[in-house]
Amino acid sequence: xxxxxPVRIGISSCLLGEQVRYDGGHKLDRxxxxxxGRYVDYVPVCPEVECGLGIPRExxxxxxxxxxxxxxxxxxxxxxxxRMKRWxxxxxxxxxxxxxxxxxxxxxxPSSGMERINVFNEKGQxxxxxxxIFARAFMDHFPNVPVEEDGRLNDPGLRxxxxxxxxxxxxxxxxxxxxxxxxxxxxxxxxxxxLLLSHSRKHYTEMGRLVAGGKKLSPSxxxxxxxxxxxxxxxxxxxxxxxxxxxxxxxxxxxxxxTSREKEELLEYLKMYNSGQxxxxxxxxxxxxxxxxxxxxxxxxxxxFHPHPLEVMLRNHV
Numbered sequence: 313x314x315x316x317x318p319v320r321i322g323i324s325s326c327l328l329g330e331q332v333r334y335d336g337g338h339k340l341d342r343x344x345x346x347x348x349g350r351y352v353d354y355v356p357v358c359p360e361v362e363c364g365l366g367i368p369r370e371x372x373x374x375x376x377x378x379x380x381x382x383x384x385x386x387x388x389x390x391x392x393x394x395r396m397k398r399w400x401x402x403x404x405x406x407x408x409x410x411x412x413x414x415x416x417x418x419x420x421x422p423s424s425g426m427e428r429i430n431v432f433n434e435k436g437q438x439x440x441x442x443x444x445i446f447a448r449a450f451m452d453h454f455p456n457v458p459v460e461e462d463g464r465l466n467d468p469g470l471r472x473x474x475x476x477x478x479x480x481x482x483x484x485x486x487x488x489x490x491x492x493x494x495x496x497x498x499x500x501x502x503x504x505x506x507l508l509l510s511h512s513r514k515h516y517t518e519m520g521r522l523v524a525g526g527k528k529l530s531p532s533x534x535x536x537x538x539x540x541x542x543x544x545x546x547x548x549x550x551x552x553x554x555x556x557x558x559x560x561x562x563x564x565x566x567x568x569x570x571t572s573r574e575k576e577e578l579l580e581y582l583k584m585y586n587s588g589q590x591x592x593x594x595x596x597x598x599x600x601x602x603x604x605x606x607x608x609x610x611x612x613x614x615x616x617f618h619p620h621p622l623e624v625m626l627r628n629h630v
Contacts, residue, residue, distance in 0.1 A: 319352045321352045322416070324418035334360070334367075334369050348475065363392075372392065378431045383445050407454075414457060414458045428440040429448070436438075445513055478546075483615070484539060497535065498526075509558050511548045512544075513554075561616075
């Protein structure tokens with residue numbers, strides 16, 4: 313695969329340090345700005361400011377039915393629901409031209425939180441069942457765009473899955489900008505074999521059948537179906553069992569060249585990874601070493617071994 317262009321990601325503006333919060337503050341996230349930000353192009357969005365509210369402004373919360381809540385100011389009770397929904401409906405259409413591979417929302421926000429947002433009932437009691445007005449509009453409009461929020465990204469597994477997904481979809485979007493041919497799709501599918509297997513063998517098999525019969529479909533139809541399956545596969549979380557199976561599969565490419573000591577060492581590290589004693593990066597690093605040492609051409613092309621920049625320091629905790 314050729315070098316990837318920067319991935320475009322939507323993000324709540326306050327996470328970039330922009331002083332757009334109701335109190336004039338921000339929620340700067342150093343990992344998102346200083347680490348991930350070196351490899352992505354952010355498209356900042358602040359629903360409150362962009363729909364015309366000032367800084368500072370009265371705080372807001374959600375009220376009523378958790379499935380269809382109202383957005384209301386907390387002190388004066390001004391209902392801003394219709395205003396926010398009209399703006400959100402227009403904004404998501406504008407974002408179509410940004411070709412986003414993901415969106416990172418601000419957690420606990422009545423406009424941007426993607427889950428478990430407080431919705432206050434008629435007694436003034438909060439129920440954690442809401443979704444922010446803009447976040448809901450975005451997720452409904454872009455069902456195939458991976459989304460996360462800053463709080464959930466503190467979980468190593470969720471962070472790994474999200475960042476792997478956005479870089480994979482970034483490569484997919486790069487491919488879709490070129491002439492759509494079966495040959496290009498075969499190369500993409502082949503390079504992502506182990507990565508897809510680490511998520512879902514079922515989806516990988518289905519995608520393989522689709523690619524094999526690709527000439528029966530129009531290029532546009534083929535790429536649309538494959539893209540939908542790719543998104544579904546990436547939504548399936550990787551596990552230590554799936555990763556171990558992938559690494560054992562990779563080990564098979566070295567069965568004629570590894571020494572007995574090298575095989576024994578690798579199997580021991582896989583056992584330690586399975587038991588949670590070491591992170592995934594340890595056995596991965598060893599296999600990467602063997603890929604270069606024994607010049608294994610097929611594995612060199614597998615994106616599983618370098619799905620995103622090493623500097624984002626993933627796979628160190630999973």
